[in-house]
Amino acid sequence: MKLLDQISKYIKPDAVTEDFFRNETQTRIFAKGELLSHQNTHNRNVYYMENGLARTYYFEKGKDITTNFYSEGKSFGSIDTIFNNVPSIYNIETLEESTVTFCDYKKLEELCSVSLTSANFSRFLLGNLMAQMSKRISSLQHMTAKEKYAQLLEENPNIILRAPLGMIASYLGISQETLSRIRSEI
Incomplete structure (x- = not known):
């Protein structure tokens, strides 16, 4: 499993973590142009791009505005829904046929409550996401x-x-x- 291999680059997964990623995640091939998440919905899945390309976008004044791209090795999801429990303003669309592994964020939270290794890795990922968002905002502004x-x-x-x-x-x-x-x- 590519996701478990990727995680192993940063932490040594404990048995609980390995079991979770083998049994609680799904891997699916999505066609080009398929929506993984629709705006105005509560999609709490977190995704990992095994192979392919996706983007996040929203509509403004009749135009779609791309906010991010996700290629191999990237994690993503509807952050507004996951953390604020509000309907997402974003769509997530595949731009190529894509192999994606995903799970419900609630299950990932449960894993973090029983595995210190997973909780530490989750903090590491969130820190990286925050740093990326800060860099993106700075580039747009400056x-x-x-x-x-x-x-x-x-x-x-x-x-x-x-x-x-x-x-x-x-x-x-x-x-x-x-x-x-x-x-x-x-």
């Missing part, structure tokens, strides 16, 4: 369009080849025309 594109190339070069340019432009907070101009300059 970087030029060219700097944001360069950062995306550095951190996720495969996204440029795998996601439509319109989605990449909305993720960067720029128009598709601006993205085309930047790409021609680099």
Whole structure:
């Protein structure tokens, strides 16, 4: 199981943790364009991308705005629902056929209450997610369009080849025309 292999890079899973990931998670292949989570719903699943690509997006003034991409090895979910128990404003959509492992967050919380190893790993993951969100907010507020594109190339070069340019432009907070101009300059 790829997820357990990934976790083993950071912690030595105890027997309870290994049992949980073998018995309480599901792995499924989703078709390109399939929605894993719909806006205005309470989806408390957490996902791990084994293979493929997905994005989170919302609608604003008739346009869909991409907020994040998730490729191999990334964890994701409807954070607003998971932590605030409100209907999500986001959709999560596969951009390629994707193999995804997932489980209900409530079950993951239960695991953390009986396994110190899992609780520590959960804190580690949440810390990384917070750091990523902080970096994303900072880039949107303080970087030029060219700097944001360069950062995306550095951190996720495969996204440029795998996601439509319109989605990449909305993720960067720029128009598709601006993205085309930047790409021609680099």
